[in-house]
Amino acid sequence: MYAEERQQVILDRARAKGRVDVAALAEEFAVTTETIRRDLTALERHGVLRRVHGGAIPVERLGFEPAIATREGVMTAEKERIAKAALALLPDEGTILLDAGTTTAKMADLLPLDRELTVVTHSVNIALMLTSRPNLTVMLVGGRLRSRTLATVDAWALQALKDSFVEVAFIATNGLSSERGLTTPDPAEAMVKRAAIGAARRCVLLADHTKIGNDHFARFADLGDIETLITDSGTDSAVAEELRAAGPRVVIV
Numbered sequence: 001m002y003a004e005e006r007q008q009v010i011l012d013r014a015r016a017k018g019r020v021d022v023a024a025l026a027e028e029f030a031v032t033t034e035t036i037r038r039d040l041t042a043l044e045r046h047g048v049l050r051r052v053h054g055g056a057i058p059v060e061r062l063g064f065e066p067a068i069a070t071r072e073g074v075m076t077a078e079k080e081r082i083a084k085a086a087l088a089l090l091p092d093e094g095t096i097l098l099d100a101g102t103t104t105a106k107m108a109d110l111l112p113l114d115r116e117l118t119v120v121t122h123s124v125n126i127a128l129m130l131t132s133r134p135n136l137t138v139m140l141v142g143g144r145l146r147s148r149t150l151a152t153v154d155a156w157a158l159q160a161l162k163d164s165f166v167e168v169a170f171i172a173t174n175g176l177s178s179e180r181g182l183t184t185p186d187p188a189e190a191m192v193k194r195a196a197i198g199a200a201r202r203c204v205l206l207a208d209h210t211k212i213g214n215d216h217f218a219r220f221a222d223l224g225d226i227e228t229l230i231t232d233s234g235t236d237s238a239v240a241e242e243l244r245a246a247g248p249r250v251v252i253v
Contacts, residue, residue, distance in 0.1 A: 001029070003039065003042075006029055006031075006039060007039045007042060007043055010025060010036075010039055010040070010043065010049075010056075011043055011048055011049065011058070013025075014049060014056060014057065014058045015058045015210055015234075018057065018058070019052070019055055019056065019057045019058075020040075020055050020056055021054055021055040022036045022037060022040070022054055022055050023054070025039075025055075040055075040056045043056065044056070047059065058210070075208045075210060075232075078208045078209070078232035078234065079102060079103045079106045079206075079208060080106055081232060081253040082103055082106075082206050082207075082208060082230050082231065082232060082253060083103060083104075083106035083107035083109075083110055083206065084110060084253075085230050085251060085253045086107050086170055086204060086206055086230055087107070087110060087111075087112065089168060089170075089204050089228065090111075090112070090115065090117070090168070091117075091167045091168060092115065093115065093116050093117065094117065094118070094166075094167045095117070095118040095119075095120060095164075095165070095166045095167055096117055096118070096119055096120070096166055096167060096168050096169070096170065097119075097120045097121065097164075097166040097168070097169040097170065097196050097199065097200060098119055098120070098121045098123065098126050098170050099121075099122075099123070099169065099170060099171045099172045099193060099196055100121070100122055100123035100126070100149050100150065100151035100172065100189070101123070101172025101173075101206070102172075103172055103206040103207070103208065104123070104126065104170050104171075104172050104206060105123070105125060105126050105129065107170060107206065108121075108126045108129050108130055109129060111130070111133070111136065113133070113135055114135070115135060116135050116136075117135070117136055117137070118136070118137040118138075118139060119136050119137070119138050119139065120139045120141065120161075120164060120166055120199075121138070121139070121140060121141065122140070122141035122143065122151050122152040122153070122157050122161075122192055122196075123149075123150060123151050124140070124145065124150045124151070124152070125150045127140040139164075140152075141156075141157045141160045141161060141192075142156045142157065142160065143155070143156040143157030143158075143160075143192075144156075144157075144188075146186070146188070146189065149186075149189065151189060151192070152192070153186075153188035153189055153191070153192050154188055157192050157195070158191060158192065158195050161192065161195035161196055161198070161199045162195060162198075162199070164199045165199055165200075165201075166199055166200050166201070167200070167201050167202070168200060168201065168202055168203070168204060169196050169197060169199065169200035169202075169203045169204070170203075170204050170206055171193060171196065171197060171203055171204065171205050171206070171221075171226070172205075172206055172207070173193075173205060173207050173211055173220075174211060174214065174216050175211055175212075175213075175214035175215050175216045176205070176207055176211055176212055176214075176223070176229075176243075177212070177213055177214070177215055178223065178242045178243055178245070178246045179215075180215040180219060181219055181220075181221055181222045181223055181225075182205070182219065182220055182221040182222075182223070182225075182226075183214075183215050183216040183217070183218060183219045183220070184216050184217075184218050184220060185216045185217050185218065186217075186218060187217070187218040189218070190218035190219065190220040191220070193220040193221070194220040194221060197220070197221050197225055202227040202228075203221075203225060203226050203227055203228075204226070204227060204228045204229075204230065205226045205228070205229045205230070205248065206230050207229065207230075207231055208231060208232050208234070209231055209232050209233075209234035209235040209236075210234075212231065212235055212239060212243070213239070222246075222247070223243060223246035223247045223248055224246065224247035224248075225247075226247065226248040227248060227249065228248055228249045228250075228251060229243060229248040229249070229250045229251065230251045230253065231250065231251070231252055231253075232252065232253055233252055233253065235252055240252060
């Protein structure tokens, strides 16, 4: 097995189990512990694992927000499939909201050129991505800019969303579970996400399977607030049924 193949298996194992152990991996792959440590270091440099004593933990399991540049390189194929599936839920015309997030940014990049839409967003990078599209009117929500997520938050953002109405809000999350609903590490971002959901006729959640089962500090919605959850095929079927029972239609791509 090549090092790159072994590292992909290690990453998949960490995401499935929540952590990996150096000694156990060395025994499984019949290599030295030094080889496994080099693998973990390489994966940490790619921003997908965080080294801990004796092993590593996937960044999705940690209680902090990875920077946006790090998150953009994680689960890219899954995010692409989720974003493409979300296009089917666009209205023919009117106003949509794109929440700040790397999966919603993928969706922004895929918005069709033949549809007149107004796009409300508090994500600076999404707004910049869409400025050259002649068929789109972009409404950038103002407020304090968080450098980690490039999202605007606080009173200005909340007031703008309070006075807005959109047909569909496409929402991102750091974590979701049937017990805790939708959660994110930062309370200011949670407030804006809550306001975005309140401004929409219906809400669509875009979340890859690594977000499912994770609970973060600030809760911003119940699963019952979401009409449709679009996730990827890495989601366990039993977990998907639990989520359906909590309210949303679950689409797996």
